[in-house]
Amino acid sequence: MGSAPGSLLPAQTPRQAFWKMVQSEAKLARRQPVGPALGLGMPVVLLVIFGSLPAFHKHYAKLGGLTFFNVYLPILLALVLAALALWSLPTPLASYREQGILRRLSTTPAPPPWVLGAQLALNAWQAVIALAVLMAVGIAAFGVEAPKSIIGLILMLLVSMAALFALGLLIAAIAPTGQAAGAIGSAIFFPMMFFAGLWVPRNEMPAALRGVSDFTPLGASVQGLQSSLFNGFPSVQPLLVLLAYAIVVAVLALRFFRWE
Numbered sequence: 001m002g003s004a005p006g007s008l009l010p011a012q013t014p015r016q017a018f019w020k021m022v023q024s025e026a027k028l029a030r031r032q033p034v035g036p037a038l039g040l041g042m043p044v045v046l047l048v049i050f051g052s053l054p055a056f057h058k059h060y061a062k063l064g065g066l067t068f069f070n071v072y073l074p075i076l077l078a079l080v081l082a083a084l085a086l087w088s089l090p091t092p093l094a095s096y097r098e099q100g101i102l103r104r105l106s107t108t109p110a111p112p113p114w115v116l117g118a119q120l121a122l123n124a125w126q127a128v129i130a131l132a133v134l135m136a137v138g139i140a141a142f143g144v145e146a147p148k149s150i151i152g153l154i155l156m157l158l159v160s161m162a163a164l165f166a167l168g169l170l171i172a173a174i175a176p177t178g179q180a181a182g183a184i185g186s187a188i189f190f191p192m193m194f195f196a197g198l199w200v201p202r203n204e205m206p207a208a209l210r211g212v213s214d215f216t217p218l219g220a221s222v223q224g225l226q227s228s229l230f231n232g233f234p235s236v237q238p239l240l241v242l243l244a245y246a247i248v249v250a251v252l253a254l255r256f257f258r259w260e
Contacts (some may be wrong), residue, residue, distance in 0.1 A: 020125040021118045040130040042083070044137060051142035063203045065231060071201045073138055074225035076197060077195050078218045080130045081164045084123045086185035089168035093119060095178030102120070103260040114258075120165060144229075152228035156238070160221040163245035167217065169253035195219040214238070217245050 050056045055069040063071055096102050096115065105115060114223035138144035147153045167188070175181035194200075195209075202210055213219030215239065224238035 021114055022121050024118075040126075040133065043130070043134055046079075047073070047076055047134060047137055048141075051138070057142075063135065063201065066203075066226075068201070068221065069142060069144075070161045070230055071197070071203060071226070073134075073144060074222045074229055075193075075197050075201075076134060077131060077225055078160065078221045079193065079198070080134060080188055081127055081157075081160055081221070082192060082196075082218060084127050084130075084167040085161075085164035085180060086171065086189045088126070089119055089123045089165060090172035090175060090181040090185060091178045093169075093172035094175040094181035097258065097260065098177045100260065105259075107180065116169070120169075123165065123168075124161065147229045148231055149233040150235040156221065156224040156228050156234055156242075159239055159242040159246065160217070160225070161243040163217045163221075163249065166246050166249040166253055170249050170256070173253045173255075173257040176212050192216060192218045196222045215241055217242065220245075 018145075050069055050072050053068075056072070059065055059067055093102075093116070102115065105111075133143075139146070168185075171181050171184050171188075175184055195213040195216040196202075197205070197213070202213055202219065202222060205213060214223060220238040220241040224234035227234040227238075
């Protein structure tokens with residue numbers, strides 16, 4: 001990362017230079033693919049395990065007529081975004097500040113904010129691939145039906161990504177080191193996954209817990225994704241919750257982000 005911006009040629013257009021930085025970030029990410037591995041590997045493994053259990057394909061009244069496999073698919077989609085947002089995105093950015101790379105960018109032709117854009121573009125691309133793989137495996141291998149509302153599903157994934165990636169940028173803004181960023185991400189990830197329904201499906205949560213879940217980023221995401229996949233266009237509430245998180249947290253991230 002440290003050498004890539006300095007190699008940008010003055011003759012390159014800003015767009016070419018920016019995408020060269022994205023390519024450089026991608027090469028570095030392959031050296032330590034913790035976030036991508038968790039963002040793709042873990043959800044696919046869980047999907048295959050759940051899909052292989054006959055009990056997960058039975059319809060239950062307590063789940064609103066859905067199967068456990070239906071319930072867990074949107075949870076795993078949200079898990080993809082959470083893993084990338086809370087580990088893959090903030091850790092390198094905090095490490096770059098710790099190592100002085102962000103400060104040194106000011107002496108190169110590349111504007112320092114480009115590194116934020118490059119990381120966002122890289123992780124967004126990884127998210128698209130991981131989500132597509134997860135849906136393809138679910139449909140091809142385990143008979144998941146096409147989403148009831150494709151537009152609703154795409155919209156929910158976009159606002160979920162916006163809210164969670166904003167949270168990742170906030171972690172990068174306040175973490176003093178890359179190691180601290182990973183620890184903060186982990187401390188946030190597991191409680192959020194609880195409210196997403198990973199351990200106790202949202203349909204089986206007590207009303208009070210489900211009410212809290214509705215106003216957490218992953219709880220709102222799973223609520224809207226499940227509706228898009230199996231019922232139809234999601235209600236306004238999860239969309240508004242996620243948009244509020246995206247706007248408020250992004251403002252905080254920009255307010256507290258330090259370049260050195």
